[in-house]
Amino acid sequence: MVTLADVAQHAGVSASTVSYVLSGKRTISEVTKQRVEHSIRELGYLPNAGARALASSRSNIIALMMPLRTDMYVPVMMEIAIAVATNAREHGFDVLMLTGEEGPSAVRRVVGSGLADAVILMDVELDDARLPLLRESGRPAVLIGLPAQTTGFTCVDLDFAGAGSLCAEHLAGLGHREIAMIGEAPAVYERKTGFAERTVDGLRSRARELGVRVLHRPCEGTYAAMASALGQIFTERPGVTGFVVQNEQAVEPLLSLLRQDRRAVPEDISVVAVCPEQVALQGSVRLTSVTIPAREMARRAVDHLIAKIEGKADDEVVLLQPELVTRASSGPAPV
Amino acid sequence: MVTLADVAQHAGVSASTVSYVLSGKRTISEVTKQRVEHSIRELGYLPNAGARALASSRSNIIALMMPLRTDMYVPVMMEIAIAVATNAREHGFDVLMLTGEEGPSAVRRVVGSGLADAVILMDVELDDARLPLLRESGRPAVLIGLPAQTTGFTCVDLDFAGAGSLCAEHLAGLGHREIAMIGEAPAVYERKTGFAERTVDGLRSRARELGVRVLHRPCEGTYAAMASALGQIFTERPGVTGFVVQNEQAVEPLLSLLRQDRRAVPEDISVVAVCPEQVALQGSVRLTSVTIPAREMARRAVDHLIAKIEGKADDEVVLLQPELVTRASSGPAPV
DNA sequence: CAGAGGAGTCGAAGCGCTTCGACAAGGCGG
DNA sequence: CCGCCTTGTCGAAGCGCTTCGACTCCTCTG
Numbered sequence: 001m002v003t004l005a006d007v008a009q010h011a012g013v014s015a016s017t018v019s020y021v022l023s024g025k026r027t028i029s030e031v032t033k034q035r036v037e038h039s040i041r042e043l044g045y046l047p048n049a050g051a052r053a054l055a056s057s058r059s060n061i062i063a064l065m066m067p068l069r070t071d072m073y074v075p076v077m078m079e080i081a082i083a084v085a086t087n088a089r090e091h092g093f094d095v096l097m098l099t100g101e102e103g104p105s106a107v108r109r110v111v112g113s114g115l116a117d118a119v120i121l122m123d124v125e126l127d128d129a130r131l132p133l134l135r136e137s138g139r140p141a142v143l144i145g146l147p148a149q150t151t152g153f154t155c156v157d158l159d160f161a162g163a164g165s166l167c168a169e170h171l172a173g174l175g176h177r178e179i180a181m182i183g184e185a186p187a188v189y190e191r192k193t194g195f196a197e198r199t200v201d202g203l204r205s206r207a208r209e210l211g212v213r214v215l216h217r218p219c220e221g222t223y224a225a226m227a228s229a230l231g232q233i234f235t236e237r238p239g240v241t242g243f244v245v246q247n248e249q250a251v252e253p254l255l256s257l258l259r260q261d262r263r264a265v266p267e268d269i270s271v272v273a274v275c276p277e278q279v280a281l282q283g284s285v286r287l288t289s290v291t292i293p294a295r296e297m298a299r300r301a302v303d304h305l306i307a308k309i310e311g312k313a314d315d316e317v318v319l320l321q322p323e324l325v326t327r328a329s330s331g332p333a334p335v
Numbered sequence: 336m337v338t339l340a341d342v343a344q345h346a347g348v349s350a351s352t353v354s355y356v357l358s359g360k361r362t363i364s365e366v367t368k369q370r371v372e373h374s375i376r377e378l379g380y381l382p383n384a385g386a387r388a389l390a391s392s393r394s395n396i397i398a399l400m401m402p403l404r405t406d407m408y409v410p411v412m413m414e415i416a417i418a419v420a421t422n423a424r425e426h427g428f429d430v431l432m433l434t435g436e437e438g439p440s441a442v443r444r445v446v447g448s449g450l451a452d453a454v455i456l457m458d459v460e461l462d463d464a465r466l467p468l469l470r471e472s473g474r475p476a477v478l479i480g481l482p483a484q485t486t487g488f489t490c491v492d493l494d495f496a497g498a499g500s501l502c503a504e505h506l507a508g509l510g511h512r513e514i515a516m517i518g519e520a521p522a523v524y525e526r527k528t529g530f531a532e533r534t535v536d537g538l539r540s541r542a543r544e545l546g547v548r549v550l551h552r553p554c555e556g557t558y559a560a561m562a563s564a565l566g567q568i569f570t571e572r573p574g575v576t577g578f579v580v581q582n583e584q585a586v587e588p589l590l591s592l593l594r595q596d597r598r599a600v601p602e603d604i605s606v607v608a609v610c611p612e613q614v615a616l617q618g619s620v621r622l623t624s625v626t627i628p629a630r631e632m633a634r635r636a637v638d639h640l641i642a643k644i645e646g647k648a649d650d651e652v653v654l655l656q657p658e659l660v661t662r663a664s665s666g667p668a669p670v
Numbered sequence: 671c672a673g674a675g676g677a678g679t680c681g682a683a684g685c686g687c688t689t690c691g692a693c694a695a696g697g698c699g700g
Numbered sequence: 701c702c703g704c705c706t707t708g709t710c711g712a713a714g715c716g717c718t719t720c721g722a723c724t725c726c727t728c729t730g
Contacts, residue, residue: 001716003715003716003717004716004717004718005716005717013679013680014679014680014681015680015681015716015717015718016679016680016681016682016717016718016719016720017678017679017680019717019718019719020678020679020718020719023718023719025718025719026677026678026679026719027676027677027678028677028678028679029677029678029679032678032679044447046443046444046447046448047448047716047717048389048448048449048715048716048717049385049388049394049448049449049450050384050385050386050387050388050389050392050394050449050715050716050717051385051389051685051715051716051717051718052385052716052717052718053384053385053388053389053685053717054383054385054386054388054389054685054686054687054715054716054717054718055684055685055716055717055718055719056685056717056718056719057385057685057718059384059385061431064432068417074409074410074413075409075410075413077413078409078410078412078413081416081432082403082434085432085433085434085436086434086436089434089436089437094431094432094433094445094450095431095432096396096429096430096431096432097399097416097420097429097430097431097432098420098429099417099420099421099424101420101421101424102424108381109381110429112379112381113381113382113383113384114383114384114385114686115384115429221617222617223618223619249617252587252591253619256587256591256619259591259595260594282556282557282584283558284558284588284591336686338685338686338687339686339687339688340686340687348709348710349709349710349711350686350687350688350710350711351687351688351689351690351709351710351711351712352708352709352710354687354688354689355688355689355708355709358688358689360688360689361689361707361708361709362706362707362708363707363708363709364707364708364709367708367709382686382687383685383686383687385685385686385687386685386686386687386688386715387686387687387688388687388715389685389686389687389688389715389716389717390686390687390688390689390714390715391687391688391689391715392688392715
């Protein structure tokens with residue numbers, strides 16, 4: 001193992017000089033710098049992470065906590081996680097992966113031991129048990145999601161209410177007067193994550209303004225559940241011509257069932273999805289959709305977090321503006 | 336911040352005693368132990384990770400490297416990652432998430448700096464660029480997958496060849512004489528990950544023994560790609576009555592297209608999938624499938640890795656035995 | 671031409687923990 | 701009843717790095 005001291009000796013300078021070359025915290029003459037850097041390369045020196053963390057009380061590690069709810073849509077989480085890791089690296093940080101298994105106290109452990117400098121929380125509930133612990137710790141934190149009480153945290157999320165109203169506007173603009181919303185699985189609502197409700201609220205209130213009737217049905221992402229939900233919807237509201245789907249697992253079942261039912265998309269029925277772009281593109285029909293910008297959320301979260309670590313950012317609620325892209329699954333309401 | 340010394344003082348013992356209570360590496364009388372543990376709780380002491388790593392040259396961190404190929408099936412990766420993290424915690428380890436973005440040298444950085452004690456590599460290619468670096472580092476490593484050259488590593492993977500032959504046996508046993516295999520996307524084969532080829536090989540050789548003809552078609556997981564592949568298959572081999580699908584994104588398109596084509600599953604066509612259990616269960620038809628045991632793979636990988644860290648395990652190739660579960664998508668060949 | 675101040679470097683003091691050797695106190699066999 | 705081993709505890713020496721103050725040259729400025 002090569003140490004700082006070895007490099008210093010090899011370059012004929014003191015250890016502190018090498019350290020300053022590495023950190024750039026003091027001016028070092030160009031010659032010395034070159035010499036030191038050459039020695040570093042020559043010896044294949046890599047600073048010891050533990051020693052660094054101990055001396056500087058900074059680990060350059062961000063903890064990413066993602067509880068694993070099987071009912072939660074996994075690809076979005078994964079995309080965010082990957083993007084967080086990639087982004088963090090660009091700032092010189094690594095990412096520690098925390099699952100929900102350990103419970104809220106994982107936050108305390110990781111932050112209290114100095115293992116992580118800061119925390120990103122995913123899948124945040126309205127009244128999340130991890131938040132008090134995090135607040136107490138005083139460490140920088142960013143939430144992906146929007147809890148009831150945001151003081152002390154920066155929150156990054158899609159403006160789901162806005163997404164809902166965009167869907168309402170789109171369908172209303174195409175002449176639809178009765179629409180149904182296929183929501184997330186009931187378990188998601190029970191868990192009180194907030195985003196599902198916000199979407200419905202946004203959809204509802206804009207629809208009301210535009211004179212459109214809305215029927216909302218939470219639904220699991222299986223064929224069976226979808227079939228039953230669809231049956232109920234058409235029984236209760238035979239005039240429904242537009243669908244908004246938030247549960248991405250339900251998208252294919254819905255399309256498939258409509259097809260079986262001999263209802264053409266978009267001629268008879270228009271479908272708008274709230275989902276990641278990939279899902280909108282890869283199905284049997286290219287879906288008109290409001291994209292869930294996973295990468296963008298991750299990028300914002302990391303950038304904010306780094307800024308907070310460096311003491312140059314305040315708490316803030318960042319709601320990303322949703323965009324609706326019209327594709328092949330929506331069209332004018334039938335006459 | 337509470338330190339070991341604070342605890343020692345509070346308990347009226349020396350720092351080393353506290354350390355030994357924590358690590359259990361020397362015998363400590365029950366009374367002292369109680370007293371120390373009480374002080375720890377009282378003060379809310381958490382050992383500093385950096386100091387610990389520095390002094391013991393063990394970070395208790397495992398690096399999990401998962402390159403992000405968009406063509407790779409994401410949920411399996413995610414399931415493995417989560418299971419790795421959860422399992423590692425049970426052994427007192429945390430997991431550092433590495434993406435492919437940084438390139439193979441990420442391995443060197445993380446291991447050379449002492450940030451991670453060991454490494455788990457996912458999505459291993461036959462001739463993976465990360466392997467030489469890892470070998471050189473001398474750190475314990477487990478690969479999830481099977482490269483061409485395994486010396487120096489423990490490898491954990493599903494016996495995909497066995498999975499292939501199970502599929503052949505199942506379909507042959509039901510009387511099918513001509514089967515088609517829908518493989519992974521062409522990009523997967525080009526990347527030389529090995530598992531896709533092994534499945535085909537296993538399927539082919541067992542099929543030959545059983546007198547079954549096999550047609551193999553790599554296929555992307557989109558409707559369009561599937562439609563075209565299916566057209567070609569039935570043109571080339573009109574007598575095909577059995578399908579083996581390895582690309583899980585292709586499963587729903589296949590079923591949907593067969594339905595459209597008025598070919599009933601399982602009456603006219605039998606379908607066997609190689610996929611995680613969840614995928615087999617949640618579609619429009621409950622699929623006969625060979626499960627990809629993501630969690631089990633993760634568990635084995637972590638257990639082996641920990642054993643290697645503690646110096647009590649050798650390199651080994653662990654191929655998990657595949658199991659075929661018969662469900663609603665396969666039945667006797669039509670007469 | 672003296673003094674101020676900047677640039678470049680060094681030495682040393684930790685950071686909080688682990689671990690090794692030492693040592694005191696008691697239990698045992700011979 | 702002495703020496704020996706075991707058990708329980710302590711002190712001190714690091715682990716490899718960061719960082720603060722101090723010091724030495726220079727280069728300006730008045």
